[in-house]
Amino acid sequence: MDAKTTILKGIQAKDEELSYIAKEIWDHPQVALQEDFAANLLAEKLAAAGFAISWGAGGMDTAFIAEWGAGAPIIGFLGEYDALPGLSQALSSERTPLETGGAGHGCGHNLFGTACMGAVLALKETLEQGGIPGTIRFYGCPAEETLVGKTFMARDGVFDDLSAAISWHPGDSNIAWNGSSLAMNSFKVNFHGVAAHAGGSPWLGRSALDGVMLMDAGVNYMREHVPPESRIHSVVTSGGQAPNVVPAFAQVWYFVRAPEREQVERMYQWMCDIAQGAALMSGTRHEIEFLTGCYNLLPNDVMSDLLYEKMAEVDDMAFSAQERDFAKALQATFPEGSVRRGFDWMRLSTSEELDAAAMGDPLWEGVFPHSPTPPLMGGSTEVADVSWIAPTGQISTTCWPLGTPGHSWQTVAASGSSIGAKGMLFAAKAMALAGYDLLTKPALLVAAKAEFTRARGDRRYNTPLPPAARPQ
Numbered sequence: 001m002d003a004k005t006t007i008l009k010g011i012q013a014k015d016e017e018l019s020y021i022a023k024e025i026w027d028h029p030q031v032a033l034q035e036d037f038a039a040n041l042l043a044e045k046l047a048a049a050g051f052a053i054s055w056g057a058g059g060m061d062t063a064f065i066a067e068w069g070a071g072a073p074i075i076g077f078l079g080e081y082d083a084l085p086g087l088s089q090a091l092s093s094e095r096t097p098l099e100t101g102g103a104g105h106g107c108g109h110n111l112f113g114t115a116c117m118g119a120v121l122a123l124k125e126t127l128e129q130g131g132i133p134g135t136i137r138f139y140g141c142p143a144e145e146t147l148v149g150k151t152f153m154a155r156d157g158v159f160d161d162l163s164a165a166i167s168w169h170p171g172d173s174n175i176a177w178n179g180s181s182l183a184m185n186s187f188k189v190n191f192h193g194v195a196a197h198a199g200g201s202p203w204l205g206r207s208a209l210d211g212v213m214l215m216d217a218g219v220n221y222m223r224e225h226v227p228p229e230s231r232i233h234s235v236v237t238s239g240g241q242a243p244n245v246v247p248a249f250a251q252v253w254y255f256v257r258a259p260e261r262e263q264v265e266r267m268y269q270w271m272c273d274i275a276q277g278a279a280l281m282s283g284t285r286h287e288i289e290f291l292t293g294c295y296n297l298l299p300n301d302v303m304s305d306l307l308y309e310k311m312a313e314v315d316d317m318a319f320s321a322q323e324r325d326f327a328k329a330l331q332a333t334f335p336e337g338s339v340r341r342g343f344d345w346m347r348l349s350t351s352e353e354l355d356a357a358a359m360g361d362p363l364w365e366g367v368f369p370h371s372p373t374p375p376l377m378g379g380s381t382e383v384a385d386v387s388w389i390a391p392t393g394q395i396s397t398t399c400w401p402l403g404t405p406g407h408s409w410q411t412v413a414a415s416g417s418s419i420g421a422k423g424m425l426f427a428a429k430a431m432a433l434a435g436y437d438l439l440t441k442p443a444l445l446v447a448a449k450a451e452f453t454r455a456r457g458d459r460r461y462n463t464p465l466p467p468a469a470r471p472q
């Protein structure tokens with residue numbers, strides 16, 4: 001049996017076990033930095049297969065690294081497993097929380113970590129049989145949803161010796177990602193004023209809420225003068241408790257995003273100045289709590305092309321009539337325009353001509369070649385931080401109906417269903433095959449590294465985190 005067949009058979013043989021694990025994690029959704037159920041379950045399986053486990057990278061209890069093999073090259077697989085608050089949902093096409101207010105896998109990370117584990121398990125068996133040198137590493141990355149996990153792990157240097165990194169994300173189509181994402185900073189600004197009776201003696205008070213509102217006004221004036229693709233969004237997490245008390249404390253939480261890391265840094269500095277101005281104007285005092293930040297993705301065509309080629313080799317995705325019915329029923333609950341948006345995104349992402357008639361298909365089984373000029377993602381991911389340290393490739397596979405809104409209860413339902421399990425198995429196969437090629441065809445790594453070096457130019461990964469920042 002050749003290596004490719006061994007890998008594909010190895011993963012297929014694990015179908016039931018991987019689906020069971022993904023469902024177990026789905027059944028025990030835990031939000032960022034609390035994912036001990038998923039982390040323990042995955043680490044246990046990897047340890048049983050002979051991987052050496054080390055815990056606590058980046059100062060996070062639910063982060064771990066599982067390693068097998070020795071020497072170069074070192075291929076890393078990035079797995080995630082955190083859930084989202086408030087999205088608890090049954091396996092149903094109607095909104096039915098399993099636990100009111102509970103968490104749910106609204107980004108499919110129950111599948112995400114499990115597929116990467118499946119890939120490294122099958123790869124290890126094949127390398128062992130063939131006596132092939134090199135190291136494979138599974139990175140158990142917590143807290144992706146808060147953009148904390150990999151940023152703090154990267155600050156610890158755990159990706160520094162990687163030859164290449166492979167990852168994926170559940171999605172609504174089978175395609176390699178070769179576009180970029182937005183860099184970002186997440187921070188809170190606390191304003192401290194002086195409490196006073198708002199009717200009796202307002203002149204004795206200083207409103208912390210005024211500080212927040214003036215800051216927001218300043219930020220909105222800044223918007224005109226930042227790169228057009230930038231995104232600035234905020235929530236007021238504390239604004240006082242009653243109108244008749246001048247608020248002594250108020251807090252606003254910002255995300256600031258832009259296509260390049262240095263643009264985010266400039267905008268962030270400007271926002272720090274605005275905060276200071278707002279404090280002066282309102283007669284309050286302020287401090288900034290830096291939560292986290294991340295880079296923009298540095299795409300690598302060698303890695304994207306390899307992953308595409310592997311998906312095209314696997315190309316065995318097939319959904320049942322029952323799964324299509326469930327997908328259609330879910331689609332019927334999407335906000336208007338969602339399927340169109342999913343289709344338009346796909347059309348921009350692939351070099352293949354897509355017929356609008358294809359929009360009627362709720363589950364896309366085919367593998368699409370990626371466009372040489374992919375669109376820029378409006379969101380952010382800390383996979384991007386790894387992409388500035390080592391050549392990084394990513395794919396999405398069909399785990400959800402076309403147009404499924406991100407971070408929604410519909411995503412939870414699809415990620416817990418057999419649709420999600422099929423997408424997971426498909427991703428595991430393509431990633432394992434790509435890992436095998438990277439370990440056995442030195443020219444591939446040389447090409448990936450050359451492109452990485454060219455694209456990075458004289459820029460170097462420099463953690464966005466201030467030294468005092470801790471994962472929270």
Ligand SMILES: [Zn+2]
Pocket residue numbers: 107108109144169
């Ligand atoms: Zn996600």
